[in-house]
Amino acid sequence: MLSLKGVSTRYGAIQALSDVSLEVAQGGIATLIGANGAGKSTTLRSIMGLAHPHSGDVLFEGKRLNRVPTHRIAALGISLVPEGRAVFANLTVAENLELGGYLQKDRNKLKRDMDHVYEVFPRLKERLAQMAGTLSGGEQQMLAIGRAIMARPRLLLLDEPSLGLAPLMVHVIFDAIARINAEGTTILLVEQNANLALHRSQHAYVLETGRIIMHGPSSVLAQDPRVKEAYLGE
Amino acid sequence: MKRLAWILGSVAILGLLQWAATAFLLDGPVRQGPYYYQIIILAGVNIILAVSLNLTNGITGQFSIGHAGFFAVGAYVSASLTYYGGPALRHALAFLPAFAQNGALLVIALLASALATALAGLLVGIPSLRLRGDYLAIVTLGFGEIIRVLILNIDAVGGARGFVGIPKLSNFFWVYLLATMTVATVWNLSRSSYGRAFLAIRENEIAAQAMGVDVTRHKVTAFVISSMFAGMAGCLFGHYTMYLHTNSFTFVKSFEIIIMIAIGGLGSIEGAILGAVVLTVLPELFRGFEGYRIVIYSLALILIMIYRPQGLLGRASLLGRRGGGAVTSAVKGGR
Numbered sequence: 001m002l003s004l005k006g007v008s009t010r011y012g013a014i015q016a017l018s019d020v021s022l023e024v025a026q027g028g029i030a031t032l033i034g035a036n037g038a039g040k041s042t043t044l045r046s047i048m049g050l051a052h053p054h055s056g057d058v059l060f061e062g063k064r065l066n067r068v069p070t071h072r073i074a075a076l077g078i079s080l081v082p083e084g085r086a087v088f089a090n091l092t093v094a095e096n097l098e099l100g101g102y103l104q105k106d107r108n109k110l111k112r113d114m115d116h117v118y119e120v121f122p123r124l125k126e127r128l129a130q131m132a133g134t135l136s137g138g139e140q141q142m143l144a145i146g147r148a149i150m151a152r153p154r155l156l157l158l159d160e161p162s163l164g165l166a167p168l169m170v171h172v173i174f175d176a177i178a179r180i181n182a183e184g185t186t187i188l189l190v191e192q193n194a195n196l197a198l199h200r201s202q203h204a205y206v207l208e209t210g211r212i213i214m215h216g217p218s219s220v221l222a223q224d225p226r227v228k229e230a231y232l233g234e
Numbered sequence: 235m236k237r238l239a240w241i242l243g244s245v246a247i248l249g250l251l252q253w254a255a256t257a258f259l260l261d262g263p264v265r266q267g268p269y270y271y272q273i274i275i276l277a278g279v280n281i282i283l284a285v286s287l288n289l290t291n292g293i294t295g296q297f298s299i300g301h302a303g304f305f306a307v308g309a310y311v312s313a314s315l316t317y318y319g320g321p322a323l324r325h326a327l328a329f330l331p332a333f334a335q336n337g338a339l340l341v342i343a344l345l346a347s348a349l350a351t352a353l354a355g356l357l358v359g360i361p362s363l364r365l366r367g368d369y370l371a372i373v374t375l376g377f378g379e380i381i382r383v384l385i386l387n388i389d390a391v392g393g394a395r396g397f398v399g400i401p402k403l404s405n406f407f408w409v410y411l412l413a414t415m416t417v418a419t420v421w422n423l424s425r426s427s428y429g430r431a432f433l434a435i436r437e438n439e440i441a442a443q444a445m446g447v448d449v450t451r452h453k454v455t456a457f458v459i460s461s462m463f464a465g466m467a468g469c470l471f472g473h474y475t476m477y478l479h480t481n482s483f484t485f486v487k488s489f490e491i492i493i494m495i496a497i498g499g500l501g502s503i504e505g506a507i508l509g510a511v512v513l514t515v516l517p518e519l520f521r522g523f524e525g526y527r528i529v530i531y532s533l534a535l536i537l538i539m540i541y542r543p544q545g546l547l548g549r550a551s552l553l554g555r556r557g558g559g560a561v562t563s564a565v566k567g568g569r
Binding site: 069074075080082087088091099100148151 | 431437
């Protein structure tokens with residue numbers, strides 16, 4: 001569904017990604033793990049058109065995404081949940097969700113999609129008239145994910161959904177991600193919490209200083225001694 | 235149907251007020267009536283300027299500091315049109331009854347100023363709004379000054395002498411009709427789903443883009459609409475005072491408009507109206523301190539930033555809370 005072929009991205013003189021190739025198969029959850037600064041977020045930014053690769057190709061369902069503006073990429077069916085959630089703090093929960101469905105012009109469908117989000121995250125329904133900035137971290141993460149699925153994406157990019165959340169909340173969020181996946185949305189998950197990511201995905205890529213150093217089925221990588229030592233702390 | 239009733243109602247009320255203002259202030263018993271009348275007119279012009287600037291600065295979150303430049307473009311373009319083309323236009327409008335001719339001429343002048351400033355807005359907006367960051371502030375600051383110096387050197391519009399002999403076409407009715415239109419436009423925009431995208435851009439540009447919002451296009455649209463209204467305000471101003479001088483369009487004027495919206499609360503329409511009225515009336519009350527005006531403005535801005543950064547009204551809306559968003563309330567309550 002999504003493939004990166006030899007993608008290299010620079011920020012000025014700093015090489016953030018070198019020759020990254022990866023495949024995300026339709027219907028599954030793929031994950032990208034790695035340490036801080038390994039280039040995980042840059043990979044998502046390169047897919048979403050927020051960073052521009054200077055070489056290599058980003059292909060989504062066969063269409064080349066390089067140089068396509070971000071808002072068009074969103075219209076093609078890719079949604080991003082940005083790192084740090086990036087909810088619209090001074091707008092209400094409901095307004096945030098409506099903006100998530102910005103490309104949906106049919107009001108009835110919009111309403112149905114909002115009900116779907118409330119079903120996945122009942123907590124949001126209780127908070128719908130509240131300013132997003134006043135929500136707790138976990139609720140903001142729910143809102144960021146809810147907002148992203150309002151666009152009915154075929155591919156959902158998640159950037160560190162567990163960041164800064166209490167363990168209990170992390171489970172709520174990951175159960176919701178599993179549900180969204182089961183309902184037919186392909187997911188590419190970027191995580192620092194490698195243990196969690198490997199358990200919740202089918203295929204995994206390990207990124208180190210901008211290069212993919214290992215990849216394979218998540219269950220196999222979870223048993224790999226190098227992964228265990230470097231990322232699972234065993 | 236409802237919209238038509240609104241429009242007709244506003245026109246009728248403004249017409250009545252115009253009649254009352256003429257009877258009591260201009261020809262009537264009130265001492266210094268014409269002076270009060272003029273303050274009311276200037277407040278109206280400032281309301282148009284503040285509410286329109288608020289669309290760019292408060293709602294879309296792009297900082298423009300050259301609103302006076304667009305105000306000047308609108309004023310001088312429309313004044314040139316009625317000064318040089320007035321006789322010919324009047325001849326062409328001769329089929330209209332006498333009382334409607336002034337109005338028709340003013341409408342033409344308003345359209346010309348709107349067109350000219352929309353173009354100027356595009357020219358300034360497209361290059362500077364493609365980039366993220368504070369480029370717009372720098373470019374608009376430069377634009378305002380360039381326009382002023384340019385006008386100062388065009389002899390056909392009076393240059394440093396000022397532009398004399400502009401026909402008096404505007405009055406209370408027209409100024410407040412346009413002020414109402416400005417408020418209605420910004421109000422409706424900020425509540426539509428298209429306009430909600432302006433707020434999204436202010437809140438987080440990257441997230442807005444990821445939602446499918448064409449950020450550059452929206453920023454330019456907001457900026458052009460905002461410039462257009464500033465231009466029309468210029469047209470009404472010039473055709474009321476019958477005299478234009480570049481001193482009315484300096485950086486200080488741009489700064490004044492920014493203070494109006496900062497005092498009232500960035501992003502709040504009611505706040506912009508309040509700020510415009512306060513900053514028109516107060517300087518009149520304190521005429522004696524005129525030389526200190528810019529010092530007082532700066533102090534007021536600093537104090538507001540420290541003690542009430544959300545402005546006097548903040549984001550609070552006098553006309554009802556936004557609550558659960560347009561779709562939710564529309565579908566739920568059937569409103």
